[in-house]
Amino acid sequence: MTVRIFHNHRCSKSRATLTLLEERGISCDVINYLETPPSAAELEKLLDMLGMTPRELMRKGEAEYTELGLDDPSLDDTALIAAMASHPRLIERPIVVANGKAALGRPPEAVLSIL
The missing domain is CATH 3.40.30.10 (Glutaredoxin)
Incomplete structure (x- = not known):
């Protein structure tokens, strides 16, 4: 499963969402969308x-x-x-894309529904 996260390292919700995914052993393609919109x-x-x-x-x-x-x-x-x-x-951030679906990580746990 390929998981992408449109991430801003300065955003607490974005950092929390990335941490949540990593803690579950999910490897992500991290897209710093401010640098690569x-x-x-x-x-x-x-x-x-x-x-x-x-x-x-x-x-x-x-x-x-x-x-x-x-x-x-x-x-x-x-x-x-x-x-x-x-x-x-x-x-708005972070946006996580997986399995042909997307979710906004507000709250971070919202992204779990698409995994």
């Missing part, structure tokens, strides 16, 4: 696997959210996904 196409796929809308996956407390005017309700999904691809800090 997912493309818009990959974000669309992740959103589909998560069953979430782009706005639900956005970190609304980040400065970029306000600076880019992303609180504008008239923005469509394409614009929001493009913003996340260009400004990966806007992406």
